[in-house]
Amino acid sequence: MKAPLAQLPTQPLVTEREWTEDGIPVLTATCSLPQPAMVQSAAARRIRRYYQLQRRCFFKYCEAWLLPQARAEYHAALDASRPLPCFRAELGYCVTWNQGGLWSLYTHTREAGPAGAPLLTRRGDTWDLSAGYPIPLQDFFPGVRGWKRTLLSFAAGEITRQEAAGVARYHEHWRQALRRHFNGQNYYLTEDGLAFFYPMYAIAPSAEGIPVFTLPYGTPGLRQPTQEPPP
Template sequence: MARDSLAELRTEPFTAEREWTVEDIPVLTASVTVPRPAPAENRVSRRIHRYYQLQCHSYLRYCEHWLLPQAEAAYREALASSAPLPCLRAELKYRVTYNQGGLWSLYTQSRETAASGSALLTRRGDTWDLNGGYPVELSAFFPPRSGWKKHLLALAAEEIQRQERAGISRYHEEWRRALRRRFNPQNYYLTAEGLAFFFPMYAIAPAAEGIPTFTLPYGKDALRLPEESAKATETL
């Protein structure tokens, strides 16, 4: 094993908070929690540390440049109509979902609460090869020319039909077309049960369904076990 490679990654939460005001009245608050390697003692952990520090700073800039003008407009509208003054809230959190065999996987998810009370969820999945310190592409978990995308879409379609028959979820009428159009191979992460892939909020279902997520168990449809994929990556 290379000197900088890791079998697993130890992390601790790093949190940053900001508040923006208009005329000394809070109109927008933001809270960011991202993983921080503990300790960041080698090349791989330092690279991951820089990556999530950049994500933290980028999200706060997004809040200031995109959400703050919306928050100020909502504040002034409420002021003009003598309505309760709103304070919009944005938060970014993370969840580690897999951490063994030289692979570290997680997702970060933001939640933006508007003045109306409605919330927008946005998720990003990351899977890292701790041997080299680089993200792992979804295709790396399947043999070449295995038709992995077709298998994933078929699994999602089967699960959607099962949920609708059971009456536990509701999807858009044209969800089949949306599955193909909105599928993004970057939207995945590993779990103990299998490979989880997801679709953006509103992409294939109403807001009540949140972020639709589907899981392909290890060993099914040519999906390699994470440890097997890590070994294959080392030989490339």
């Protein structure tokens, strides 16, 4: 029997697509996602298939949703004798933890949003390399029933501190929004703690981007990622 992976070596796989109208580029899309350097294990093969699917979904989204908008903007600019626009969409990733049999990262997209402002999205993934499956957030709070309350209370404290210091601004009713828009899939591991985040616009204006809160590993109830999960 092969020993389970302690780390997952990967390399970026970059692919690009371009769509044109009347021979002129109106939309370009760049996708950079991780590809396991070795696929001998079932976990590595499963992870490779997962990000291959994410890549295909990204390009399908660009063609189905962004391309019609890009074509409409192109023809509107042509009729008004304005400079011809070219929309751009990007999908990338950042590995944040890769040790102790756990592999964690986030993927992020950037595209043109309302009035040309950038629209950002993020997705977190944390994988158990021995099983080859994502780990639910609650598994890092073994035996803790109020793990969600712990995260919400921590985020509320951080928001209060940031607003008092004048370093960030949130919506007026951010406390209700914290609960309403919490998603247990929106997390990843870092060296400093467990990071969980909210979608752009959910709890703060667009200037704040994607709000991220990092719960330190010393917090009571939070399992260290290098520790073995309970049986």
